[in-house]
Amino acid sequence: MKLYNTLTRKKETFQPQDSKTVRMYVCGPTVYNHLHIGNVRPVIVFDALRRYFERFKGWDVLYVQNITDIDDKLIDRAAETGRTVAEIAEEYTDAYFDLLKKLAIKEPTESPRATGNIAGMIELVKRLIEKRLAYEVDGDVYYRVTAFAGYGKLSNRRIEDLKTGARIATSEKKENPLDFTLWKRAKPGEPKWGSPWGEGRPGWHTECVVLSRKYLGETFDIHAGGNDLVFPHHENEIAQAEGATGKPFARFWLHNGMLTFTGEKMSKSLGNFAYAHEVLQQFGPETVRYFYLSHHYRKPLDYAQEGLEAAAKASSRVQTMIDDTASELAAHPSDKTDETGQEFLSSLEPYRARYIEAMDDDLNTVGAIAAIQEIVAATNRFKGTATGDARLALKDAVALLRDLGYPLGLFQEKGHLLKGIEDDLIRLLIDLRAKLRTQKEFTLSDQIRERLLELGIILKDTAQGTIWTV
RNA sequence: GGCGGCGUAGCCAAGUGGAAAGGCAAGGGACUGCAAAUCCCUGAUUCAGCGGUUCGAAUCCGCUCGCCGCCUCCA
Numbered sequence: 001m002k003l004y005n006t007l008t009r010k011k012e013t014f015q016p017q018d019s020k021t022v023r024m025y026v027c028g029p030t031v032y033n034h035l036h037i038g039n040v041r042p043v044i045v046f047d048a049l050r051r052y053f054e055r056f057k058g059w060d061v062l063y064v065q066n067i068t069d070i071d072d073k074l075i076d077r078a079a080e081t082g083r084t085v086a087e088i089a090e091e092y093t094d095a096y097f098d099l100l101k102k103l104a105i106k107e108p109t110e111s112p113r114a115t116g117n118i119a120g121m122i123e124l125v126k127r128l129i130e131k132r133l134a135y136e137v138d139g140d141v142y143y144r145v146t147a148f149a150g151y152g153k154l155s156n157r158r159i160e161d162l163k164t165g166a167r168i169a170t171s172e173k174k175e176n177p178l179d180f181t182l183w184k185r186a187k188p189g190e191p192k193w194g195s196p197w198g199e200g201r202p203g204w205h206t207e208c209v210v211l212s213r214k215y216l217g218e219t220f221d222i223h224a225g226g227n228d229l230v231f232p233h234h235e236n237e238i239a240q241a242e243g244a245t246g247k248p249f250a251r252f253w254l255h256n257g258m259l260t261f262t263g264e265k266m267s268k269s270l271g272n273f274a275y276a277h278e279v280l281q282q283f284g285p286e287t288v289r290y291f292y293l294s295h296h297y298r299k300p301l302d303y304a305q306e307g308l309e310a311a312a313k314a315s316s317r318v319q320t321m322i323d324d325t326a327s328e329l330a331a332h333p334s335d336k337t338d339e340t341g342q343e344f345l346s347s348l349e350p351y352r353a354r355y356i357e358a359m360d361d362d363l364n365t366v367g368a369i370a371a372i373q374e375i376v377a378a379t380n381r382f383k384g385t386a387t388g389d390a391r392l393a394l395k396d397a398v399a400l401l402r403d404l405g406y407p408l409g410l411f412q413e414k415g416h417l418l419k420g421i422e423d424d425l426i427r428l429l430i431d432l433r434a435k436l437r438t439q440k441e442f443t444l445s446d447q448i449r450e451r452l453l454e455l456g457i458i459l460k461d462t463a464q465g466t467i468w469t470v
Numbered sequence: 471g472g473c474g475g476c477g478u479a480g481c482c483a484a485g486u487g488g489a490a491a492g493g494c495a496a497g498g499g500a501c502u503g504c505a506a507a508u509c510c511c512u513g514a515u516u517c518a519g520c521g522g523u524u525c526g527a528a529u530c531c532g533c534u535c536g537c538c539g540c541c542u543c544c545a
Contacts (some may be wrong), residue, residue: 042545161472226545267544307482310494366484370492380508442503460506
């Protein structure tokens with residue numbers, strides 16, 4: 001499988017370092033507020049990558065995602081609201097996990113909190129000072145950017161160029177304006193931890209270096225996040241990690257493109273955003289996932305109502321076929337198809353191959369979804385002509401779609417079918433209605449359909465008889 | 471100023487050297503008691519523009535135009 005590596009600016013063949021377990025780290029949220037819909041993009045995209053690794057590559061995945069529960073924004077928020085940083089962090093951490101659940105994201109293997117790992121961060125800073133890569137001034141500690149030879153290699157920047165562009169807040173304490181904060185002295189009333197440099201807190205996402213090493217080792221496979229993190233965040237992580245260990249940090253750096261709104265980057269500071277939980281309430285998780293995965297993860301993507309609506313229709317086209325088929329064949333005792341059915345199933349093989357080819361090419365979920373849509377079209381055609389045992393091939397076609405849908409987190413539900421007594425009762429009504437229809441009692445039969453619809457049960461009269469879905 | 475990306479049918483969007491995927495929208499037809507679902511047909515002689523390389527370019531190179539991101543917290 002090939003993945004585009006920001007570090008080399010090329011698509012490279014990916015294999016886990018130890019050839020069976022992928023160790024990946026995905027930058028997590030700062031829990032000072034709800035996520036907006038753009039924040040959800042990496043969550044969905046890298047979950048899809050993880051699922052693909054597990055289901056189609058046969059690799060185990062150690063998936064680590066931090067929760068940043070101490071930072072300037074949390075402190076600001078606490079000051080504004082009169083609550084404690086811990087209270088705010090807890091509220092939005094809960095909201096975050098709730099969101100993951102609603103989106104059907106596989107839980108990370110580890111979700112460590114920054115505040116649970118302060119000691120490790122202090123160790124890291126001490127080590128950097130020992131190696132003369134960092135220096136303390138008046139209770140603050142800064143990273144000495146010019147002392148790390150590889151500085152700028154991820155974002156393709158040169159220190160000289162950065163200086164000329166300088167929009168950086170200069171500080172008289174810093175040796176160089178580009179030096180960044182590793183430890184920040186606490187002001188009165190701020191949360192603080194004791195350290196060799198006095199009371200304070202870690203700076204600049206030192207946590208990512210510490211947490212990734214704690215769970216994944218000094219050199220791990222994949223570090224992922226939004227492309228707005230390439231510089232300075234990820235560049236600074238490399239400086240810390242590789243400066244401290246002398247070993248390569250992440251082997252592959254993956255970055256998703258930004259969500260835009262009428263062409264401009266969606267962001268809280270611009271105010272052009274929609275909360276993720278609200279969008280989810282309006283469109284549902286399947287639509288949101290389909291929307292993201294029907295666009296390539298590295299490209300910018302414009303958030304528009306029409307785009308979500310198109311995604312809703314396109315995904316329900318697949319889901320409807322699955323549900324209808326499941327309903328038709330639910331009660332069928334046999335699942336052994338005949339030669340005609342076998343031929344049909346063989347005809348789907350090229351689409352499966354195309355799906356894998358697409359996914360293997362830098363997670364081209366767009367091409368993968370195209371293959372899925374082709375399978376749906378072919379299956380619908382087959383449904384229109386097949387009779388008898390040939391139709392049992394539909395079970396395998398549905399199973400194929402579910403298999404291909406798994407990495408995308410789509411089409412997994414069992415078609416909302418009810419079991420047991422409800423199913424028997426509905427079938428009883430369907431039988432009665434069928435009798436009425438043969439007697440051309442359409443007013444009454446339509447009434448049954450109407451009343452069931454009011455209860456959320458959809459009847460569809462097909463050539464194979466009446467089917468029902470929820 | 472430095473670094474990087476994008477421009478493909480009405481809209482969204484893959485494809486990055488060898489016959490322009492897929493979805494949404496629109497129009498026509500089929501199926502059908504009605505409804506739902508579905509199927510078929512109709513679309514880019516062309517991939518922002520202009521030059522170049524090549525037997526062959528949406529795909530490579532150069533220039534031009536337009537849009538966007540990072541360089542400050544940011545997914």
